[in-house]
Amino acid sequence: METLSIDTLLEMQRRMLRIRAFDERASKMVKRGHIPGTVHTSIGQEAQVVGATMALSPGDYTTGNHRSHGHPIGMGSPLGPLMAELVGKATGVCKGKGGSLHLADFAVGSLGESGIVGSSIPIAMGAALSASVRGTEQVALAFFGDGAANQGVLYESMNLSGVWNLPVIFLCENNQYALSTPAHTVTSGVIADRAAGFGMPGIRVEDGQDVLAVHDAVSTAVARARAGEGPSLIEVVTYRYNEHSEGLRLGTDYRPADEREAWLKKDPIQLFREHLRSQGVSADELDAMEAEVLAEVDEAVAFTDASPYPDPSVAFDDLYTDTEYAA
Amino acid sequence: MTVMSFLGAIGAAQREAMDADERVIIFGEDVEANVYGTTGAGKTRSDKGDFLQMYGRNRIRNTPISEESMVGAAAGAAMTGLRPIVDLSYSSFLYMAMDQFVNQVAKNRYMFGGQASMPVVFRSAMFYGLNTGAHHSDRPYPMFMNVPGLKIIAPATPTDAKGLLRSAIDSDDPVLTFEACLLWGSKEDVPEEEFWIPLGEARTAREGTDVTVVAISSSVPEAVAAAEALAASEGVSVEVIDPRTLVPLDRDAILRSVHKTGRLVVAEPAHRTCGAAAEISAHVVEEAFGVLKAPIVRVTAPDMQIPFSTALEKQMYPTRHTIEAAIRRVLDLPASAEATELASASAQ
Known part of the structure; x- marks a missing residue:
């Protein structure tokens, strides 16, 4: 495992805290009707998201899924336009046209979250194809869940990226439930083992609550991709603490109470706080970081509140560029 | 060239x-x-x-x-x-x-x-x-x-x-x-040199004054052949418009032609329901109802799967004969014996 600087470790904790604080606020706002529709929070999965995104470099690409806020936050996207998007304001990162399910911030390499399970996987592969054809050192990472692991397009994409030796990482966030359906009841074998069929490494990170373990596995895959050695599949075992989808009032009694309690004891942020303390970081410094992140979320909400709703005419922009021909 | x-x-x-x-x-x-x-x-x-x-x-x-x-x-x-x-x-x-x-x-x-x-x-x-x-x-x-x-x-x-x-x-x-x-x-x-035809601009495949035929893809040469046949046999002047681009559709070109002729046939090889012909017909009715001298006639594939046998398949798409029959219908001309025989159910 490579030795990370203390600044990098602190940034990991800060980004995990950002995701936690952002999603806890979003969870409250959707229940109070301040956010319309629904949100899918990444609370409990922060180590898996940040361990992956912090293994990437500026210029790299990600695509994601309906559990969508953590990925751009992990890539370093500012919170204000993300929160404004969730509320549907004109200053939203997608001008209020995407919403929680379709965040994208191209400025940080976030090429878009997809509400269709598995649908964004080949988009990441295409970004990797682009990097390969253009001869850059960029890599692309596709986030998807255990549910998407049973979509055919994943295997088409693993095959084609293997054939073309593309710099792409397929990262399965196995939070063990596709809504209410336990992954093991609909998944034959081990997801990571499926990589063998495509001649690529398949790594299973058993402790997805350990940000360093995730970071190590993804860093290895990124280095491999950047060196021109092709794609990898990584399965990270983690757990979502909240409902599948907040704001919809779905049934929540499909998971055993003691199971959730056990995972709550493996809170990735608390675990990493203890690790940082063991590295000599003071409790005061970590408390101050938590306060700063909460203030950041307050600012994002204030930015959102101060922002106007989009003019209705904006609904009719952005379908086409209408840039026709070069002649 | x-x-x-x-x-x-x-x-x-x-x-x-x-x-x-x-x-x-x-x-x-x-x-x-x-x-x-x-x-x-x-x-x-x-x-x-x-x-x-x-x-x-x-x-x-x-x-x-x-x-x-x-x-x-x-x-x-x-x-x-x-x-x-x-x-x-x-x-x-x-x-x-x-x-x-x-x-x-x-x-x-x-x-x-x-x-x-x-x-x-x-x-x-x-x-x-x-x-x-x-x-x-x-x-x-x-x-x-x-x-x-x-x-x-x-x-x-x-x-x-x-x-x-x-x-x-x-x-x-x-x-x-x-x-x-x-x-x-x-x-x-x-042309051997580079050239660009803008998306969204229809082409007038044949100019005419009595009836407009909007035709798509392989229906275009069939429509032109029907127009030539009717010019020869009946002295009828048929305008054939090929939209070329379906999205965005050159609605103005279609309306201009219908304003000139007052009659419209739309021919395409796709299925009838919700086809391009349906959209074009609906648009013309909404925007130019007053200038229409006859009901619009669509010539399309029927809402049927495509069979293998030549004997079965050949009747499925617009032909010069089914298009000619449709033009005769909007002009209130008597059906030709040949066209009656050859026109498939797709013109109905």
Whole structure:
């Protein structure tokens, strides 16, 4: 495992805290009707998201899924336009046209979250194809869940990226439930083992609550991709603490109470706080970081509140560029 | 000018675009071996070299038979600096990638607030009328007309095939091109130099004053033949409009012609319900009802699957005879004995 600087470790904790604080606020706002529709929070999965995104470099690409806020936050996207998007304001990162399910911030390499399970996987592969054809050192990472692991397009994409030796990482966030359906009841074998069929490494990170373990596995895959050695599949075992989808009032009694309690004891942020303390970081410094992140979320909400709703005419922009021909 | 076939014109447009812009790449099934004659400088692999020899494996790539990932990869590549052309072979295969077309290619620019542009072309051939049975004979462009965010072309001549495809490749929006195999062998003089036919501009295939026929894809030459026959036999003046681009549709050109003639026949090889002919007819009724001297008549494929046997299939698409029968109907001319015999149920 490579030795990370203390600044990098602190940034990991800060980004995990950002995701936690952002999603806890979003969870409250959707229940109070301040956010319309629904949100899918990444609370409990922060180590898996940040361990992956912090293994990437500026210029790299990600695509994601309906559990969508953590990925751009992990890539370093500012919170204000993300929160404004969730509320549907004109200053939203997608001008209020995407919403929680379709965040994208191209400025940080976030090429878009997809509400269709598995649908964004080949988009990441295409970004990797682009990097390969253009001869850059960029890599692309596709986030998807255990549910998407049973979509055919994943295997088409693993095959084609293997054939073309593309710099792409397929990262399965196995939070063990596709809504209410336990992954093991609909998944034959081990997801990571499926990589063998495509001649690529398949790594299973058993402790997805350990940000360093995730970071190590993804860093290895990124280095491999950047060196021109092709794609990898990584399965990270983690757990979502909240409902599948907040704001919809779905049934929540499909998971055993003691199971959730056990995972709550493996809170990735608390675990990493203890690790940082063991590295000599003071409790005061970590408390101050938590306060700063909460203030950041307050600012994002204030930015959102101060922002106007989009003019209705904006609904009719952005379908086409209408840039026709070069002649 | 030089004589080019429809397929040769497509190959010429692809070659010019590959030469002009290194961001243009081509991938798809069987593109390396130039089996269709659109990825080589000549008709065959050995004739003047193929694109693989000319541009190398980085820009010409065979794919596995994996339409969903091919279309998604093209979208991702288009969002990050390339301008891919994807050869999907038969248009019936587009259904395999429906999620990527509808949910990613068509929606990403809009739903991400304009952060993405999607400069990508999806080529596919409509193999109808060639005894390939129900799985290869589809004419699915109307389904895609119902998906905002896609642009759609259906050229009917070699010149249009070259000029429209070049505009499609150079467009920053996703374009699907539907190429009728019945037209592949058609030939005409085509400019050898680069030219661009703007998307969204109809072509007047034949000028006339008594009735307008809007015809699509392989129905265009059939409509022109019907017009010539009626000019000779009845002295009727038929105007034939080829929209060429279905999205965006040149509605103004169609309305201008209907204002001139007061009568409209719409002919296309797609199914009847919710087809391009239905959209064109509805638009003309909404915007030009007052100038219509007769009800609009559509000549389409019936809402029926395509059978294999020649004896069964040949009646399914518009022909010069069914189009002639429709023109006679809107002009209140007596049906010709021959047309009555040959007109299929598709004109009803």
